[in-house]
């Protein structure tokens with residue numbers, strides 16, 4: 103039975119990942135701050151055929167990170183997959199970014215995943231396991247009003263790229279998942295600059311969390327280094343490499359348009 107340590111498991115993509123892994127008979131170590139929601143997810147996990155250990159807490163707190171990895175090792179007997187999925191959006195024009203709030207977001211989106219891999223590395227080397235980093239299309243293209251969030255995902259991509267080369271000799275794989283818009287509470291949970299309109303309506307291009315979860319499991323099974331989960335992401339990714347000039351024009355147009363609230 104594979105053990106999967108999953109952050110951000112209380113809702114959204116994390117919840118879908120928990121159920122998808124449970125259906126493969128995995129043991130899930132569920133992490134997020136909302137204890138009640140995690141217990142609900144744990145019920146779904148058991149109903150889907152898996153096992154669940156609930157470890158509520160804040161991944162930006164080092165004491166909690168130590169507890170999470172310790173309990174995974176002691177109660178689940180090791181770690182096969184560490185999924186760094188917890189994260190938060192941040193919508194603000196660059197000139198209005200509150201750097202203190204941006205620093206807090208980096209604690210969650212960048213430093214917590216890095217620390218968790220550092221702490222889980224011995225167990226992952228033992229199992230010749232896999233790290234999953236939940237990046238974003240914003241990890242390769244920084245659209246207007248996404249400067250802070252994209253900076254965090256670019257940083258996560260850089261850490262993942264470097265770490266992938268370093269961990270290969272220990273038999274540990276690093277899988278980066280790049281979703282575009284996904285239908286989850288992510289937009290309403292995001293930090294927004296004062297007076298920045300919108301981002302609360304569902305995105306019509308949004309993919310389901312279940313679809314992202316299925317692609318993530320397949321990537322882990324196949325050891326794929328990077329998975330771009332939708333045509334939207336693949337087009338944006340290709341444009342950033344092959345047509346940076348036209349992409350700059352599109353983004354300039356986006357900068358003058360404001361999303362509806």
Ligand SMILES: NC(=O)c1ccc[n+]([C@@H]2O[C@H](COP(=O)([O-])OP(=O)(O)OC[C@H]3O[C@@H](n4cnc5c(N)ncnc54)[C@H](OP(=O)(O)O)[C@@H]3O)[C@@H](O)[C@H]2O)c1
Nearest residue numbers: 110112114115134135136160161188189238283284286288
């Ligand atoms: N949805 C999208 O459009 C989209 C697109 C591309 C990439 N992504 C990425 O996908 C990942 C999951 O996003 P989602 O859409 O599922 O978002 P979501 O629905 O807002 O879920 C975020 C999860 O992170 C947890 N979390 C937030 N702050 C935390 C903290 N300090 N400590 C522990 N857990 C914390 C939340 O649980 P608690 O509140 O209970 O702690 C929740 O389980 C994120 O990394 C996001 O950047 C999302």
